[in-house]
Amino acid sequence: MxxxxxxxxxxxxxxxxxxxxxxxxxxxxxxxxxxxxxxxxxxxxxxxxxxxxxxxxxxxxxxxxxxxxxxxxxxxxxxxxxxxxxPAAPEVAPVPVPTPxxxxxxxxxxxxxxxxxxxxxxxxxxxxxxxxxxxxxxxxQGLAKTRRSVLNQLKAIVGQGPLDERAVTELETLLLQADVGVTVTDWVIQQIQAQIRQEALPPELALKLLSGLLRQVLERPYQHHAPNLTPVPGQLNIWLITGVNGVGKTTTIGKLAHLATKSGYKCLIAAADTFRAAAVEQVKIWGERAGVGVVSNPSANADPAAVVFDAIGAAQSRGVELLLVDTAGRLQNKQNLMAELQKVRRIIDKKAVNATVESLLVLDATLGQNGLRQAQVFTEAANLTGVILTKLDGTARGGIALAITQELGLPIRFVGAGEGLMDLRPFSSYEFVEALMGI
Ligand SMILES: Nc1nc2c(ncn2[C@@H]2O[C@H](COP(=O)(O)OP(=O)(O)OP(=O)(O)O)[C@@H](O)[C@H]2O)c(=O)[nH]1
Structure with a gap:
């Protein structure tokens, strides 16, 4: 492979x-x-x-x-x-250089x-x-806004030498500004205070301590979830992609499909957001870009569960390993949303008994704490197993990643930092914190 x-x-x-x-x-x-x-x-x-x-x-x-x-x-x-x-430049006739x-x-x-x-x-x-x-x-680059607006000041505080009480208060304000959330902020401050009571920390060590604490928060969900999310090769994996309209669901599905084909997986998309006709068209465009087929139903307001049923059938007969399911994200009616997602889930459980199922919520980082409130609704409706954080490139609220792992207890599985096909990668707490804090 x-x-x-x-x-x-x-x-x-x-x-x-x-x-x-x-x-x-x-x-x-x-x-x-x-x-x-x-x-x-x-x-x-x-x-x-x-x-x-x-x-x-x-x-x-x-x-x-x-x-x-x-x-x-x-x-x-x-x-x-x-x-x-x-080596010295070769004295041979110029060979046409293949275009990289x-x-x-x-x-x-x-x-x-x-x-x-x-x-x-x-x-x-x-x-x-x-x-x-x-x-x-x-x-x-994506996290530069967060870094510049808040964390550079934060580093300046811990970089100045031993932390006094005033510096700790400033730290608290800055973490809250980055949308890290109250619980995480309190915990980080507690940990730092415990440390500085014991010894005055030189700047390098204070920064290391802070980075380590942030990583701990991001990695907490791994106590209950595997640290990696990789489709199991040779069998059907079904990933339900949920989230409010506009957060980047369709784009994310396209990017995931691209990662899948690049990695050698057979991939298929189910266009089960039948609420908006344009959503099906959009997902088809992304499917084409990624070279992945899309199962859809042309009739208006088709039953999403029926689309998923057809898509599972197609996936099974074609030996597909990763089926990405686009779902509707309207929130006007929570009961409908819940009923629809539960119906889709029942179909999956019935028709794809042996499939590995993930339910991933797409969250728009630019929404900060508001996104978290949306997430609560989906947590109830969709039995979530992880989060995909998009639009990290356009926000000073990158700290929301920490609030997500703390408040939802869910691992961040992927992060998106751009509109292109390649602008999504599996989440790494180490890389994230280094990009956030990196000098
Ligand atoms: N800057 C940036 N833009 C993104 C990212 N992901 C998605 N977008 C943009 O966000 C907008 C909405 O993306 P969609 O994928 O259509 O969002 P959706 O959740 O499927 O929304 P609906 O199609 O309305 O259901 C588009 O303009 C995307 O290009 C990202 O990581 N960074």
Whole structure:
């Protein structure tokens, strides 16, 4: 099977020890990606005229400035080493360079940051793909608003030195502003206070402590749910995709279908949001983009359960492994919504006895705490097993991810950070917190 894009995997390679090792790792990953693209490594990185580090920027004083300067110097070292280790340009007639499927990677600060995140998780540079690097950069850019509006101030507080009571109060305000929610904020503050009562924390350790606490909150649902959500190959998996209209359900189904086909799964979509005719048309367009068939019923206001019935039949006869079911999301009438989702569920349980069923709620991150209230309704109606958080690219409320895991007790399974086919990936608490807090 090809690379499984649903798997987060646990990697065993030890993370690099020193900053220099991280640079070497990034260099190998960069060269590996360039080789995969069959583009000569030589042309895009002109030697720095004079190493940027030696251009004597004003002496950084704060912890944040020092960290940024350190990253810049690593980047300069990485570029320089790439240039010096190149073979001489071959003296052969130019061979037409195949057009790469995706543009050549930029060896920039974003690449280095992404490489560090992958290396720290025990990945090997030879396994890394450009899509992963691009995704991490996208996630980091997506969370930039949250980071800038709130968390940069937050880091400045913990980065200034030992935390006093005033700093703790400021921390509290900032976490609430990021839509982290009262419960999580209280818990984080309690933990931090317990720690600073014992010792004054240097800035680096205070930041680490904070990141660790945020990760703990995001990972709490794994006590009751598996940490990964991967379709079981060779059997039918049915994922019910629920959520209010406009949160990005259809787009998400298209993106999931794309991940599935890329990973080698046989995938099918059931257009069971029959309430709006346009919804069926939209889902068909996404199905086409992802190269996945769509089962629908052309008659107006067709019974969604009947569409699901037909789709299960088609899935079983075609050996489909992942059936994605688009459901209606109107909330005007909770009873109807509940009855409809329950009917769909009954059909699945009857007709696909052995299928692995997931019920995933799509939430729009830009709605912040309001999204959580919608979620309560679906929790009652749809027997939810996880959440997909969309539109992280357009919000300063990225902290809502923490409120979701805390308040709903459900794992975040995927995050969306853009409108393109590739802009959705399985959730990783490590990557999320690094993108949120990353310097
Ligand atoms: N910026 C951004 N936009 C997104 C994302 N996901 C979806 N969208 C946009 O959100 C809008 C609504 O997306 P849909 O997929 O149609 O939402 P829906 O929940 O299916 O809504 P209905 O079709 O009305 O049921 C579209 O313009 C999408 O392009 C995301 O991760 N980031």
């Amino acid at each position: 090809s690379l499984n894009w649903f798997e987060r995997g646990t990697y065993t390679t030890p993370a690099p020890d020193t900053p220099a090792d991280y640079v070497a790792w990034a260099k190998r990953a960069y060269e590996h990606i360039r080789q995969q693209q069959q583009v000569p490594v030589s042309e895009p990185t002109p030697p720095p005229e004079s190493p940027p580090v030696e251009e004597a920027p004003p002496a950084p004083t704060s912890f944040l400035a020092r960290a940024a300067a350190l990253r810049q110097s690593r980047l300069a070292a990485l570029k320089a080493s790439l240039v010096t280790s190149e 499927a995706t543009p050549a990677p930029e060896l920039d600060e974003g690449f280095l940051w992404s490489a560090e995140i992958l290396a720290a998780q025990g990945r090997r540079p030879e396994e890394v793909t450009l899509e992963e690097i691009n995704w991490l950069q996208k996630l980091r």
